[in-house]
Amino acid sequence: xxxxxxxxxxxxxEVGDVIDERTHRRVQAAWRxxxxxxxxxxxxLVPAYTTVTVFYDPWQAVQxxxxxxxxxxxxxxxLHERLKNPPKMEKFKGRTVDVPVCYGGEFGPDLAxxxxxxxxxxxxxxxxxxxxxxxxxxxxxxxxxxxxxxxxKELETPRHAKPRMVxxxxxxxxxxxxxxxxxxxxxxxxxxxxxxxxRIFRPEETPPVLMAAGDQVKFRVIxxxxxxxxxxxx
Amino acid sequence: xxHVHKPGLLTTVQDxxxxxxxxxxxxxxxxxxxxxxxxxxxxVGNDDNAAVLExxxxxxxxxxxxxxxxxxxxxxxxxxxxxxxxxxxxxxxVAAGETVSFGLAVTGMRAWLAVAGGVDVxxxxxxxxxxxxxxxxxxxxxxxxxxxTLKTGTPSEWAWKILxxxxxxxxxxxxxxxxPETMGRPAPAGVVRAMRGPxxxxxxxxxxxxxxxxxxxxxxxADRMGVRLTGPMLVREKVGDMISSAVNAxxxxxxxxxxxxxxxxxxxxxxxxPRIAAVVAADLGRFTQLRPGDSMRFEETTLVSAHxxxxxxxxxxxxxxxxxxxxxx
Numbered sequence: 263x264x265x266x267x268x269x270x271x272x273x274x275x276e277v278g279d280v281i282d283e284r285t286h287r288r289v290q291a292a293w294r295x296x297x298x299x300x301x302x303x304x305x306x307l308v309p310a311y312t313t314v315t316v317f318y319d320p321w322q323a324v325q326x327x328x329x330x331x332x333x334x335x336x337x338x339x340x341l342h343e344r345l346k347n348p349p350k351m352e353k354f355k356g357r358t359v360d361v362p363v364c365y366g367g368e369f370g371p372d373l374a375x376x377x378x379x380x381x382x383x384x385x386x387x388x389x390x391x392x393x394x395x396x397x398x399x400x401x402x403x404x405x406x407x408x409x410x411x412x413x414x415k416e417l418e419t420p421r422h423a424k425p426r427m428v429x430x431x432x433x434x435x436x437x438x439x440x441x442x443x444x445x446x447x448x449x450x451x452x453x454x455x456x457x458x459x460x461r462i463f464r465p466e467e468t469p470p471v472l473m474a475a476g477d478q479v480k481f482r483v484i485x486x487x488x489x490x491x492x493x494x495x496x
Numbered sequence: 497x498x499h500v501h502k503p504g505l506l507t508t509v510q511d512x513x514x515x516x517x518x519x520x521x522x523x524x525x526x527x528x529x530x531x532x533x534x535x536x537x538x539x540v541g542n543d544d545n546a547a548v549l550e551x552x553x554x555x556x557x558x559x560x561x562x563x564x565x566x567x568x569x570x571x572x573x574x575x576x577x578x579x580x581x582x583x584x585x586x587x588x589x590v591a592a593g594e595t596v597s598f599g600l601a602v603t604g605m606r607a608w609l610a611v612a613g614g615v616d617v618x619x620x621x622x623x624x625x626x627x628x629x630x631x632x633x634x635x636x637x638x639x640x641x642x643x644x645t646l647k648t649g650t651p652s653e654w655a656w657k658i659l660x661x662x663x664x665x666x667x668x669x670x671x672x673x674x675x676p677e678t679m680g681r682p683a684p685a686g687v688v689r690a691m692r693g694p695x696x697x698x699x700x701x702x703x704x705x706x707x708x709x710x711x712x713x714x715x716x717x718a719d720r721m722g723v724r725l726t727g728p729m730l731v732r733e734k735v736g737d738m739i740s741s742a743v744n745a746x747x748x749x750x751x752x753x754x755x756x757x758x759x760x761x762x763x764x765x766x767x768x769x770p771r772i773a774a775v776v777a778a779d780l781g782r783f784t785q786l787r788p789g790d791s792m793r794f795e796e797t798t799l800v801s802a803h804x805x806x807x808x809x810x811x812x813x814x815x816x817x818x819x820x821x822x823x824x825x
Contacts, residue, residue: 266694269774270802272744274694281739308518308742310766315742317515320803321810333803401521402740402766405630409740445521446630465620465632471520 263292263345265338268315273337275314281411285312286399290476295348301340302326303333309475310400311409316341356398356476361443363434363481364489365391365456372453376419376436388483390414391455396441396479406445406462406471410479413441425451432457434481445471459484459493498611500644502557504598509615509634509646510608511547514623518742518765525633525762526625527608528720529781531809532570535676536610538817539567539587541655546614547624549640552606555598556640562592565612565651565659569676571604571785577668585673587655589662604785612651612659628720657824672823674816680778680809688779689797689805693748695738695770703730703754707772708796712756714786720762723783729754730772743767746775748794758783776802778809 264276277292278285293309296316303323308315320333328336365388366373377384396412403409418439426449429435433444435452444450445462462472473479484492500507512533513526527533527550534544549556555573560566565587568575575582576597577590590596601607617624617635626634635644651659658670683689696704706728717724730750743749745761749769758775759767760783775783776797786792797805 267691267774267799268694268742268771269691269744269746270776270799270806272742274741279739306516306518308765310741311739313739313741315744317744320806324807330803330807331800334799400740400766401519403521403764405517405520405522407521448629463630465630469520470517470522470621475519 263342265341267334271318271320273316273318273334273341275316275341276312277314278312281311281399283397283411286397286411286476289314290354291348292345294351294354295345296341298349298351301337301344303328303337310402354476356474356478358478358480359473361434361458361460361479361481362484362488362492363392363456363458364484364486367486369433369457369489370455372419372435373455376417376453376455379419380416382416387417387455390417391441392481392483396481398473398475398477398479400475401471401473404444404446404448404463405465406473408442408473408477408479410441413439415439417441419453421451422453425449429454430457432459432462434458457489459489459496461496497561498615498646498648499559499561500556500640500642500646501559501595502597503640503642503644504551504556505554506552507556507640508550508626508628509547509617509624509640510550510626511624512545513625513761514621514627514633517621521765522621522630523627523762523765524745525627525720526623528606528760528762528784529570529608530761531813532676532781533608533610534813535674536567536569536608537614538813538820539585539674540565540610540612541652541658542610542612542614546610546649547617548611549609549615550606551598551609553601555601555607557595557597559593559595560590560611563659563663564590564648565655566590566596566609568607568609570607572602573607574599574602580668583669585675586670587658587662588669589659589667605787606784611648612655613649616647616649654821654824661824674820676781679812679816681805683779683782683795686792687795688775688782688792689802690748690773690775690779690794691797691799691802693771693773696772698732698734698770699750699772700731700733703728703732703772706730707756708794711791711793714788714790714792716788718786718788720760722757722759722763723786724755724757726755730756732770738768738770740766740768743771744774746777746780747771748773748775760784776805778802778805
């Protein structure tokens with residue numbers, strides 16, 4: 263496993279070079295091994311598609327015994343050692359998160375666009391989008407925004423050349439081969455096909471977001487009435 | 497209690513940020529120049545992570561309900577205590593009801609104001625930093641507006657002693673100053689040290705040479721997330737998309753247009769643009785002070801040298817900390 267510096271206070275552990283489930287599992291395993299016990303001088307760990315980035319404080323590393331002219335080498339050795347002998351961990355099993363979505367209409371202004379490029383009817387797009395199993399590869403971009411793998415190939419739709427200034431929270435979008443859910447009102451270039459009444463970002467809760475890397479996601483169709491009811495009840 | 501009479505252009509409550517939640521897509525944020533914030537906190541006897549006010553371009557007008565000790569530093573702002581100039585980089589005694597007013601930044605962009613005891617806003621996910629996009633943290637999740645009142649925490653023993661000493665001598669401010677820009681081994685003006693980034697090899701040799709020899713200008717496209725620079729076009733050798741990965745404050749990423757963006761603490765947690773370089777932590781504060789049109793160049797350094805710079809600055813700050821602790825006896 264290659265470890266590359268990212269500036270003077272982070273190291274990037276390169277686990278693979280393609281986006282797939284196998285790489286995802288290896289990222290998760292490496293991340294969990296490193297997170298199981300705090301390493302000296304290390305702050306947070308950020309997993310992504312093919313990497314785990316390890317943030318550290320050079321000053322703290324030196325306090326913990328790193329030689330001043332070899333801080334990174336000292337940390338790299340610690341990381342390798344930990345990865346070779348991971349502490350005993352409970353087998354990780356992601357949860358399955360059920361996501362109710364009201365497709366089309368004002369909630370999914372790009373459903374027709376996705377349908378047109380897929381040469382499918384909007385109903386067929388919805389059917390295929392809900393039938394697939396999705397994997398949360400990583401959370402990023404905005405608080406709780408899940409980058410989901412598993413979108414059926416035929417639904418892949420290029421991003422808008424000009425992103426929308428504001429995408430409403432809960433919007434379910436397709437960006438190229440990815441699908442995801444916007445947690446907050448943010449600018450965004452993905453094709454919006456529907457909206458969920460679920461709150462993705464919950465700053466008052468622990469953890470503060472609905473999904474985590476490694477979770478499975480399943481979309482399910484709801485009517486505008488159900489949407490209104492769920493939104494009012496949350 | 498702090499009363500906000502005028503908010504300034506963009507004044508927010510910030511501490512050293514909200515680390516630990518990047519895996520959930522939550523930005524670290526915090527004072528854009530953490531070292532500057534730590535320094536003003538140190539001057540008033542606060543912990544490093546106490547919440548301060550960060551101001552940008554035009555500062556706020558404030559008054560304090562009780563006599564208190566404050567300190568400010570960063571860009572050169574017009575600053576007054578009543579009708580007198582407000583000294584910077586040192587502890588200043590402000591009487592109850594007196595007005596502290598900041599005007600325009602004369603040079604640079606941002607400054608940090610610490611109050612003994614720190615600004616007391618609720619902790620959200622372990623931090624008092626304002627996270628504007630998510631509408632959380634700081635004061636009600638937003639920049640200050642006129643009419644806001646902010647609570648302050650309990651000043652340290654040390655702060656009380658300094659305040660009492662100033663009071664007794666009928667003095668406004670301490671004679672000593674602490675200036676973060678002199679600590680460690682500062683780069684010459686207009687120079688910022690940087691290391692090669694993980695995707696350095698993705699760029700053509702000409703682009704690699706240009707990166708470290710060109711004069712880069714700051715553009716108007718600058719905020720708490722990053723600063724876009726303009727200069728020679730950085731052409732890539734390797735085409736194709738990069739797989740999104742974590743980014744860090746100081747990372748220099750290059751979108752397709754070939755113009756670099758230097759990321760600041762409120763950056764997103766992951767990014768998908770090739771990272772040609774990374775600015776050393778000790779020099780990142782420079783980017784929080786650039787105005788549109790200001791020019792700078794990057795000087796290449798190694799990881800070991802970057803760590804030397806980092807440690808030198810921490811050592812100096814610790815020396816000051818020890819010295820100040822002795823002051824109050």
